[in-house]
Amino acid sequence: MSGGQRRGFVRDNGLTLFFGLLFVLALVGQVVSGVALYNAQAVADGVDRISTAQYLLSSDFAVDVAENWQSEYLQFFLYVFATVWLVQRGSPESKEPGKEGTESDEDQRVGEHARAGSPRWARSRGWRLALFSRSLGIVMGAFFLASWAAQSVAGRAAYDEQQLRQLQEPVSWVGYLGTADFWNRTMQNWQSEFLAVASMCALSIYLRQRGSPESKPVGAAHTDTGVEG
Structure with a gap:
């Protein structure tokens, strides 16, 4: 190169x-x-x-990494699907009110409405189009489930190690899923992700970042929705 x-x-x-x-x-x-x-x-x-x-x-490293990854992928998984049906007037992160849903084939440029540069599976019908049409959300969801499962396995190992240090009985994997340790690790990450998304949706209505596609144009009205700078 x-x-x-x-x-x-x-x-x-x-x-x-x-x-x-x-x-x-x-x-x-x-x-x-x-x-x-x-x-x-x-x-x-x-x-x-x-x-x-x-x-x-070590299980300590694995669980720390996995618990962060799973919350990030959960954020994007929910955001990808939520923005299909839910809107926020005035946010560049949202579709315009009234356009909720999966939209028409013409809007999505699929089937006979595909263009010269459209992906091959966008031109097809049946399961290929159905799968490709949801592929981003599916992959994000799969990454979330895989990393959450990894968190549960590594978390259980780290938890049992701590139990043994304190001369207490280890727990099974199913038992660990019911512990406060597992849900505390999970919820402390989830709440921060949900707050970040909600803040971005709301603040982008009234605040601007010139040149960023995550912001509306500086001179756009607060009520303008789905426009990018």
Whole structure:
């Protein structure tokens, strides 16, 4: 790939690359701080310290990562489906009131209304079109369920480890699903995601960010809905 092609690739994929880099840096930061926190607690409990490699394979690291991932994917899963049927007048994150629902084939450019650049499955009918028409929500939902399941498995292992340190009985996976630890980990992430989405929907009615597609144009009326800057 030539220099010009590389620059073009970075420019065309800058948003994904930027947040991908932030993800890696934040994950590294989580590992460094997580090892320090784990070892500080290990010293207090009178057990052996662990290396960074051991921490990466630990249930503590796995559950911390999984519980954050599942809440993020839940946020997008619900948002993708909720915005099909629910509207917020004045928000660029919403369709205009009166356009609730899955919209017509013409609006969605499917079947005979597909255009030259439309994906192949958008031109088809039957299960292919039905699946492709909901593929974003389905994949987000699958990621949420997979990461939530991972959280429950890793969380149970971390919980049992703590139980054994305190000379208490470990619990089964089903038993862990009924513990306050599992639901506290879950709810503390869910509430923050729901608040963030609600805040974005409401604040974007009255506030602006020039040049951002997540904002209305600076001069747009507060009641304008579904327009991007």
